[in-house]
Amino acid sequence: MGDLHGPDHEHRRPPGVGDGTVEALGSLSKALETVERARGHLYSFHQLTGTADLELDRTVELLRGAGHDAWAERVETEILGRNVIPGHWTFQIVEAYDETYYRAFRDLEHEAVRQLAEGRDHLYEAEMKEARRTRDHPDHTARPDTPGSPDPAGPPD
Numbered sequence: 001m002g003d004l005h006g007p008d009h010e011h012r013r014p015p016g017v018g019d020g021t022v023e024a025l026g027s028l029s030k031a032l033e034t035v036e037r038a039r040g041h042l043y044s045f046h047q048l049t050g051t052a053d054l055e056l057d058r059t060v061e062l063l064r065g066a067g068h069d070a071w072a073e074r075v076e077t078e079i080l081g082r083n084v085i086p087g088h089w090t091f092q093i094v095e096a097y098d099e100t101y102y103r104a105f106r107d108l109e110h111e112a113v114r115q116l117a118e119g120r121d122h123l124y125e126a127e128m129k130e131a132r133r134t135r136d137h138p139d140h141t142a143r144p145d146t147p148g149s150p151d152p153a154g155p156p157d
Contacts, residue, residue, distance in 0.1 A: 008143050011126035014118040021116055026124025032109045039102055046090035056080040 063072035
């Protein structure tokens with residue numbers, strides 16, 4: 001089962017990695033997490049806009065059925081299938097964001113963690129968890145592989 005007292009090897013600070021580096025990588029990770037959320041909102045924008053556009057088919061049909069052919073024609077020609085910004089549907093905006101910004105950001109963060117912390121992610125958070133958890137409490141174990149197991153006595157590795 002391994003040492004239950006502290007974080008697993010993947011979340012222990014490598015030798016020679018200082019507080020400033022751990023804090024900087026934590027900040028970079030937090031920024032990437034924010035970009036991940038922004039990307040999720042961009043996908044929401046994409047899906048919501050697409051859903052609205054598809055609903056316009058029904059709108060056109062209902063307007064025609066109600067005898068409003070001119071309005072049906074306007075919806076069909078002016079709005080249905082329209083670019084959301086010049087030359088772009090939402091999928092193209094998502095693709096451009098991914099290619100121009102998201103992938104570069106994600107790749108840089110992964111490379112920084114690899115080079116500066118031997119590829120060990122979330123060191124800042126792991127150390128915060130270790131500092132904030134209550135020893136010997138079944139809901140405060142160091143790792144997920146130790147549910148309900150009390151911590152052994154003794155200092156961490």
